[in-house]
Amino acid sequence: MKKKIYLGFLFISVIGVSYGQDSAETSENDNLKSESSFKTDIDLVEPPNWWVGFKDQTLQLLVKHQDIGNFIPQINHPDITIEKVSRGDNSNNYLFIDLRIAEGTSAGQFNILFENDKAQDLVHTYQLKSRATSSKEYIGFNSSDAIYLITPDRFANANTLNDIPITAKGEQDLLEKTIDRTDDYARHGGDIEGITTHLDYISSLGFTAIWPQPLLTNNMKSGSYHGYAVTDLYQIDPRFGTLDDYQKLSQKAQNKGIKLIMDQVANHCGLEHWWMKDLPFTDWVNLQANYEKHIANWNNDVTINSNHRRTTNQDRYTSKYDSDANSQGWFVSTMPDLNQRNPFMATYIIQNSIWWIETAQLNGIRQDTYPYPDKDFMSDWAGAIMTEYPNFSIVGEEWSYNPLLIGYWQKGANNKDGYDSNLKSTMDFAMQAKVVEALNEDESWDTGLVKIYEGLANDFHYASPKDMMVFPDNHDMSRIFTQLKGDVINTKMALATYAMMPRILQLYYGTEILMNDFEKPGDHGLIRTDYPGGWQDDSVNAFTGEGLSSEQKDMQSFVKKLLNYRKGSKAIHEGKAIHFAPSNGVYVLFRVKDDETVVLILNKNDTPTSVDLKRFAEIGLNGKSLQNMMTGDNLQWNDSIKLNKKGVVILTTKI
Known part of the structure; x- marks a missing residue:
């Protein structure tokens, strides 16, 4: 089921009106506007803009405004047609407008007129942009790439003025404003500019791509630094910077031959997302009725959270009860589970991903918690993107040590149930673990290095092993140096092994200087430690080498030689x-x-x-x-x- 089916067949027409007729308010010649003529009486329209020249010529606008359900939208433009208008069934403050943009439509602005029987007409100017890059020129990551994973809040603080934003949109709503570097779970102040400033360092190490954890607004009461509780899917978090900062990062990275991968979350949002206070549909999020009972009585024993039984996606014996509890339960109680079976939500997520690809000129997407959302939707989501961008790349997170489960999610897998994910790349947690076991265990017939040998033997199961992403560690697990018990030699052996496999390679920031979590192994706040030298008052600066131990400098040199050779090795x-x-x-x-x-x-x-x-x-x-x-x-x-x-x-x- 493709995106156009969501738009064309599942929407219910609730307003009968003849669109495209002449209006006393606008004429055909008035519809293509200049930038300076932008006007809006509407609180929110998403996507905030769109582009001409897509294969899929449909577009759905979410319009949010007080009592907008009482209005009828009109567009007077020869190439833009309103095909359907739908109201939310839970709130009168939403309209969903389905547009068709004719092939060959010129870029420009046009007005949407909202009329009601009380003559309280509203106008919103909408912009269609020209695409900066053709679809085929969006080149994704592949087995030639080495990806640098970054926790932005903990990497480098280049702009202290955005630590506590004072001018950015929505700053008055940001709940967690305090910067406290002594608290592992508070904001530390790292930002987009901090990544941009150190692109030369990243490039010098041999990395060809960067993957920052989510940079969108997380307007949460606590723990907002990690980015996975998004509260505005169209806004860069002001504490990280601005959209302009993000676009500059993309451009400067590309100028240095570094690809930009965006970390996205289709499964859930943050509890403080603006729509949680005014949900458009009765099924906009999963277990919505339970949630409403839950907030009415926080002590009420109401089921909300997922059972996290991800094997229900493949299990031929699974019960509907277990399967629903995995895909429809919330990830945690502060992250509402989005209902992708609602066609409006499905379209919203697909369009949001495409909007960011075009806006930031992305090279790839890393999709969080891949086996948790509705899996048919995830196939549609990936399919819609790859149809539009055939050379793009998407990697999905399936945290499993079972190759059978990992392989299920890769495009081309010979799945017994016929499922095709349309997903090019999956994350190889199984091989990550095998290398660690191989180096930590004593040698015998069935322990030690044989774990790597037999682990690679499992590649027969994968549709395309070289398109899988392998890694020594990431932001959710102990640092590789910790996993290998502080053994520098074993750490070098591990990094070299991951780098030489038929895989895409990803390293977590700080691996090159032996960052660790010895003090509290597995503690997320400690795993995501500040990178030394990223703050002006740091006594150690890993970017310049000042204050690093001899072991850290040696490892930094090792990684640099390894990755720079790998960069040029066919x-x-x-x-x-x-x-x-x-x-x-x-x-x-x-x-x-x-x-x-x-x-x-x-x-x-x-x-x-x-x-x-x-x-x-x-x-x-x-x-x-x-x-x-x-x-x-x-x-x-x-x-x-x-x-x-x-x-x-x-x-x-x-x-």
């Missing part, structure tokens, strides 16, 4: 992967493309060991010269190689 981006079962504490993975071969050697032996290279004869390296990627030393690939110490060795034929 063998790692596209090459065939061949690996050999671990033997005597050594695991070897090859990536081969044309005349380039990259060799990853993981050695867990604390004492010198010799590796018989004749075992790898099928790779065809005998007699060839290879270079150690980290040291620059050259060696001849003959009968054997001696490994003097525990660690990782990366060799390449590209000298």
Whole structure:
């Protein structure tokens, strides 16, 4: 079911009116306006603007205004037609207007006239823009990319004036204004400008894309810093900056060859979202009746939260009760679950994603909590985006260590129920865990490095392994340095392994300087620690290296060499992967493309060991010269190689 079906078949026409007729108030020549002629008597219209030249020529406007349900909208424009008008069934303060924009319509402004029988006419000027980029030129992320995940509030504070906004739209409504860097769950002041300021640093490390956690307004009473409780889906949080700041970040990143990925949330919003005080439909959010009972009596034992049983999406034996409790329950009590089965909500979410792609010139979307929303809607959502932007990329979060569940969500999966997600990329939590287990465990027949070997063997299940995203850690789990018990050598081995796999690579900010959560393992506030040097009074500055320990500087250098080589390696981006079962504490993975071969050697032996290279004869390296990627030393690939110490060795034929 595609977006046009939501618009064309599921809306109920509740107002009978002949649209497009001449009006005493406007004439056809008046409809294309200049920027300076903008006028509005309406509180809110979303999307706030749109574009000409889409494949899908439909558009639905959400109009919110006191008693707007008593008004009839009219548009007098030869290329723009009102196809249907719908009222909310829970509030008279909403109209949903379905428009059709004819092919070839020129960009410009036109007036929407709202009339009622009391002669209290209202006018709103709406803008259709020209598209800055054609659909095919929106190039997404892929296996050639290394993505830098950032918690914006904790990365860098470049503009202290927006710490407590005083001029931004909606600032009077922001509930959590206090900046307190001593509180791990309060706002610390990091902002968009802080990311933009340090793009050179990010690029120098070898990253080719950035993924900031959500930057939209989180007008919540507490814990608003993380961004996942959005209270305005069309507004950059004033504490992060402005829309202009976000667009500048996008442009400057692209100028440096860095792609921008937007973190979006289709499953839920924040409890303080403006529509929660005036819901347009009786089913705008899931369990809405329970919510109304809940707020009437906060001590009432009313079911609201999800059961978090995500396997119900694939389970052929699942009960409807369990399935509904997963997809219709709220993520937590402060994050209302959006009802994507409501066609107006479905269209709202799809249009919002497209609006941000066009507005910020995005290269990709990371979609939060992917298995929680209605899965048929998620297929429609991804399908609508990929139909409009065929070279775009979307990655979905499925936090599972079971490859069967992860693979289910990737486009092209051979699912028994016939489900096709239209989702290009999924997050490989299973492989993330296997690498950690492999390095933490002692070596035996079924423990240690064999976990990586058998983990990659599961790739037969995936529709496209190289389009999956692997990572050492993220904003919701302990830092990789913590997971590996503070072992620097094991951390280097892990990072190199993730980087050499047939995958898209993502690293969390601070991994390159051994940031950790030893004090309170797993504590989200600590995991999302301030990046040293991001604040003017920081005594340590990781951007310049000032105050870093020798181990931190060494790791920073290691990551820089690793990712900058990876950036230019066709063998790692596209090459065939061949690996050999671990033997005597050594695991070897090859990536081969044309005349380039990259060799990853993981050695867990604390004492010198010799590796018989004749075992790898099928790779065809005998007699060839290879270079150690980290040291620059050259060696001849003959009968054997001696490994003097525990660690990782990366060799390449590209000298």
